[in-house]
Amino acid sequence: MAKPRMVALALIIGFALGGVAGQKLHAQSHPPAYVISEIEVTNPDAYAKEYVPLANxxxxxxxxxxLASGGRTVSLAGAPPASRVVVSVFESMEKAQxxxxxxxxxxxxxxxxxxxxLRIFAVEGLAP
Known part of the structure; x- marks a missing residue:
């Protein structure tokens, strides 16, 4: 009688562990999304006081x-970036959208x- 119970318990534990591992693998299968915002601020005081706290x-x-927010920005090629640049990451493109x-x-x-x-766009990152 004890042996069938042990087998049943082992099966239940195996299914539970398999389910947890499967969820972790599924969560890792979505590549991150990087969001780049270029902002030409026209009214710095109002932008900082009214928009930034709500958006943040x-x-x-x-x-x-x-990842980056309004720090020093230099152009390496092409047109110069906007006066303010923000770079963020989300778990997936769907979460960013x-x-x-x-x-x-x-x-x-x-x-x-x-x-x-504001010019805001997202780019899908490489899967981990």
Whole structure:
């Protein structure tokens, strides 16, 4: 009687471990998405006070990890970049798209468009 119980317990544990491993592999199969924002700020004070706090909160709540934000930027080839550049990473392209179409960010963006010209795009990264 004990042997069938041990076999059943081993099967249950095996299925559980397999399910956890499968979820981790599935999560790793999505390549990250890098979002690049180029911003020509036309009203620095209003941009910093009104748009930035709302946009930062909306994007952070959506899973954004900021890699670079407004630091020194140099042109290596082609046209010079905008006056402000932000580089972020999301877990996937779908999460990046969801973040930038979320109601909280869309509301913030209405202010951003009043105080600057924004160009934002995403590029799919290499799978880990």
């Amino acid at each position: 909160k909306a994007l952070a709540d959506s899973g954004q990890k900021r 969801a973040a930038y179409s979320s109601p909280a960010y869309v509301d913030a963006r209405k202010l951003g468009d009043r105080y600057g010209k």
